Amino acid sequence: MHAIEKILAAKAGVPQVTTGEIVNCTVDVAGINDVYLQTVRSFYEMGAKKVFDPDKLVFFFDHYAPCATTLQANNHRAFREFCQEQGIKNLMEVNEGVCHQVLADKGWSCPGEIIVVTDSHTPTHGAFGAFSTGVGATDLATIMITGKLWFMVPEIIRINLTGKLPKGVYAKDVILHIIGDLGADYAVYKAVEFAGPVIKELSVSQRMCLCNMTTEMGAKACYIQPDEITKTFLKEHAVKHYDVYHTDANFKYAADLTYDVSGLEPQVAIPSSVDNVGVLKDYENVKIDQAYLGSCTGGRTEDIAIAAQILQSKHIHKAVRLIVAPASKAVLEESMAKGYIKTLLDAGATLISTGCGACCGIHQGMLGDNETCISSTNRNFPGRMGSTKGKIYLASPATVAMSALTGRITSPVTEI
Amino acid sequence: MEAIAKGKVFLLGKNIDTDQIYPGIYVEITDVDEVKKHALAGYDPEFVNKFKPGNIIVAGTNFGCGSSREHAAITLKGIGVGAIIAESFGRIFYRNAINLGVPVITCKGISKLFKEGDIASVNIETGEIKNQTTGVIAKAVPFSPYIMNILKNDGIKPMIKRQLAEGLIQQKG
Numbered sequence A: 001m002h003a004i005e006k007i008l009a010a011k012a013g014v015p016q017v018t019t020g021e022i023v024n025c026t027v028d029v030a031g032i033n034d035v036y037l038q039t040v041r042s043f044y045e046m047g048a049k050k051v052f053d054p055d056k057l058v059f060f061f062d063h064y065a066p067c068a069t070t071l072q073a074n075n076h077r078a079f080r081e082f083c084q085e086q087g088i089k090n091l092m093e094v095n096e097g098v099c100h101q102v103l104a105d106k107g108w109s110c111p112g113e114i115i116v117v118t119d120s121h122t123p124t125h126g127a128f129g130a131f132s133t134g135v136g137a138t139d140l141a142t143i144m145i146t147g148k149l150w151f152m153v154p155e156i157i158r159i160n161l162t163g164k165l166p167k168g169v170y171a172k173d174v175i176l177h178i179i180g181d182l183g184a185d186y187a188v189y190k191a192v193e194f195a196g197p198v199i200k201e202l203s204v205s206q207r208m209c210l211c212n213m214t215t216e217m218g219a220k221a222c223y224i225q226p227d228e229i230t231k232t233f234l235k236e237h238a239v240k241h242y243d244v245y246h247t248d249a250n251f252k253y254a255a256d257l258t259y260d261v262s263g264l265e266p267q268v269a270i271p272s273s274v275d276n277v278g279v280l281k282d283y284e285n286v287k288i289d290q291a292y293l294g295s296c297t298g299g300r301t302e303d304i305a306i307a308a309q310i311l312q313s314k315h316i317h318k319a320v321r322l323i324v325a326p327a328s329k330a331v332l333e334e335s336m337a338k339g340y341i342k343t344l345l346d347a348g349a350t351l352i353s354t355g356c357g358a359c360c361g362i363h364q365g366m367l368g369d370n371e372t373c374i375s376s377t378n379r380n381f382p383g384r385m386g387s388t389k390g391k392i393y394l395a396s397p398a399t400v401a402m403s404a405l406t407g408r409i410t411s412p413v414t415e416i
Numbered sequence B: 001m002e003a004i005a006k007g008k009v010f011l012l013g014k015n016i017d018t019d020q021i022y023p024g025i026y027v028e029i030t031d032v033d034e035v036k037k038h039a040l041a042g043y044d045p046e047f048v049n050k051f052k053p054g055n056i057i058v059a060g061t062n063f064g065c066g067s068s069r070e071h072a073a074i075t076l077k078g079i080g081v082g083a084i085i086a087e088s089f090g091r092i093f094y095r096n097a098i099n100l101g102v103p104v105i106t107c108k109g110i111s112k113l114f115k116e117g118d119i120a121s122v123n124i125e126t127g128e129i130k131n132q133t134t135g136v137i138a139k140a141v142p143f144s145p146y147i148m149n150i151l152k153n154d155g156i157k158p159m160i161k162r163q164l165a166e167g168l169i170q171q172k173g
């Protein structure tokens, strides 16, 4: 069996599972973010009164944090009341940050766990060897009532990364290249594992970026075998005991692909789909109005550090606004302590609150008609960050910073 | 859920994402009657005015990819979609739709068998799809018994409600 299958089997209380089988599993962490008041509605509509286990639930105020409209504020109010009524302690207030980063920071993302969040980028926690997947409100309400959820055991694809990442090229460029190659629907219903020598060199932050974006190829879950890098991170963060599962040597993958990253150049996803990917140098004449650094894909300390390195003692282009949204409170604190935030502010950046910000087109950096944005986020669908006439190019945090400096899409390779 | 869905076809392309089905700017709305006013607004703001209850959506691969917002399934249920037939679905959207009792039917090659405005009929149980305008017949991937059971219960809410009432699920406290 694959490690993912072993997790599902263990949590379903059965000795083994097979591809395509439906299993009912105990969920270890269930997260609800603030777009999902429907979760609470569905809970009551199903006739429930008490949540199964308040300590397994975490509520996140990230998409609206802090609220821009009364409607949003009323949604938050309803959530606060629900948490109070149900004795739920884990309410991550508007200062905490994006759900996925908060789960990692607080040590809830652990190997061998089943993590389910009302958010499509939940495969992010595969970076820690968890089985993690996104669901909608009613599925999550089912977990709130029963503590369990059904899953179909997915086919698993392995992607081996070999070679050596060139300077100025990051996990974000790798995953954009892969999605461009395989397409937005390549892994629908399937799980994706990353393996190979390149993975062993990647930091936790870069691994999270890779896993996060498998959502954009349709993946249900992602997986990276926990190693020393994972364990070092967890030693500082994990708040619980965890089990590491290993894939049997004879496991047969649905597909086994290899990408040599040695010659890879910086990539960009071109409007308006994530699998519309090109080599950055072909788009260097594209003028930008906004550069956006943030999100559960590209808003971690390492991302802010690289932007600060590029913009040290410089000033962004006068026709550009650079919006910086640290992914979490911990990210903001570390970036402040290390001086990165000051460097970025001195360079002309606008700092917004930790959280999702403009990533999903709700507030704090929306695009106007015909405006162009270069963004370290994960989606460039029409209207994703405001006007449906806005254009979003996705790239690495280094590319975002470099482009903010020049006012056009620009490769960071020479600056690093 | 009706065993047979029959209606006029609205033909959509591939990778129709949840931002097109229900733009982020409206997610703060939670009242179903309001949510349904913005169905497919990111794809065509006039869509809701053209679509009639019972009409059928036929789409390419990966329909409903993107965000996990249940609004996307709620809004399409709200406008009374008879069935959604696609070559494949984004998996969270698929689960959301099933949970709400909306028949989401997977059928490879389907988007080539219909033109906008054709009349489609679908037998949800057998998976037989017919283009009434051209006479062409196709066969969908059958639902697993688990999913069929949810659909027959009109979604997961009535199902859990019944299980709670019958004491099949124990509530604490």
Ligand code: SF4
Binding pocket: A062, A063, A098, A099, A119, A121, A294, A295, A296, A297, A355, A356, A359, A360, A377, A378
């Ligand atoms: S940062 Fe963006 S992608 Fe991540 S959870 Fe928030 S809205 Fe979704």
